[in-house]
Amino acid sequence: MALSWYVINETKSPFVMGTVLLVGLLPRIVFSIISGVFGDRISKKKFILSIDLLRFIITFVWGVSLFYHSFNIVEVYIYTFVLSLIDAVFNPIYNAILPEVANTDNLSRLVSINQMVFKIASILAPTFAGIAIIKLQFNQFIILNSITFLIAALFTLPIKYENKNQTIQKKASPFDHLKSGLKYFWGNKIIFWSVVLISFANIAVVSYNVNLVNMIQNDLNLSANVYGVVLTFYSAGSFLINLLLSVYKIKKFRGYIYLTSLCVAGLLYTTVFFVKTPFLLYIIFFLVGSSFTITSYISTLILYELSLEEYRSRVLGIASISTFLSPVGFLVWGIVGDVMKSSSAIGLAGCIIMLIAFFGFTTSIKEY
DSSP states (O other), rough: OOOHHHHHHHHHHHHHHHHHHHHHHHHHHHHHHHHHHTTTSHHHHHHHHHHHHHHHHHHHHHHHHHSOOOOHHHHHHHHHHHHHHHHHHHHHEEEEEEEHSSSSSGGHHHHHHHHHHHHHHHHHHHHHHHHHHHHSEEEEEEHHHHHHHHHHHHHHHOOOOOOOOOOOOTTHHHHHHHHHHHHHHHHHHHHHHHHHHHHHHHHHHHHHHHHHHIIIISSSSSHHHHHHHHHHHHHHHHHEEEEEEETSSSSSHHHHHHHHHHHHHHHHHHHGOOOOOOHHHHHHHHHHHHHHHHHHHHHHHHHHHSSOOOGGGHHHHHHHGGGGGGGHHHHHHHHHHHHHHHHHHHHHHHHHHHHHHHHHTTTTGGGG
16 A cells, blocks of 8 residues: 555556556466465475565565665566565465364364454555555655564464475476376366356456446445445445354355355345445445355365365465456456446446356356
8 A cells, every 4th residue: 555655656657556566466476376386395384484584674675775765666666576476475375374273173263264354454454554654754664564574474483383294295396296286276176166266256346346436426426435434334244244154154055155145246236236325335235245255255165175285285376366367357347337337337247246156056166
């Protein structure tokens, strides 16, 4: 958030901001799969600890250097690329270690709590970042951000983790390791279809990110406050479901619930076309947030429970690409929103989500 604000403030160019975001996206797409290969060959705890320390050093050094020279967009590109590359390596391995440090019986509870923590962070972080941007200079903010990586490393140290994965043929080349991971991913059809369905759904889901603000502002002539409340209701619905899932497990018919929740979310999208009042928007997006959280929860469970430990990092690396397809959705729905009403674009996305869910009922995922 601070980096985006800094770039726009210094360049006054949305195009430059777009290129910075693109530079930050490309390494995640390319290296997420590759990172899983190394995550399955080494101690995940040591890897996560090393990455956090590396991020601390890079960010701290850059923050200190900014005291001695003025803005340089080339530095921003380099820093964005390097941190994005490190994140691409870090994220699949972080996700892969979670089921290994948890009791199998508590895995579903772990998934819901982990998602709930991230949801709370996504709500609170922008507020704290906004205050920090006002109170601190950019170089001070970067140093503050570097300290968070150091704190994360310190919290990683006490984690009790035993590297059980001693059966991997470490003598095999990384290419062969990647090939075997892709083969395993293709062979496990429930995992395969879960990732494929959620990937295509993600492209449609982001229609609301692109078109909702225009619908509220120009189609319904409502205030920015309404937009903020809609997003709050969306997050509240997601938080409530995660809270419930941390207490109550879904034990049966998970595949059917996965597909049904996706279908319900798509149906709710289609109702946006008929909305005329803020209250209905609040209710719809509260339910949308609830439905998508159920889908995401079961999708994550599939990856954790059905992936063998020796393949898990590679599988999660492949699966993480689905979230990076969102920019494709931003582009598509931006174009669609220019040629039809924003509410129609969101409704069309809902129809696509429903079709994806209906197709899912023909796949093996319903057996989960």
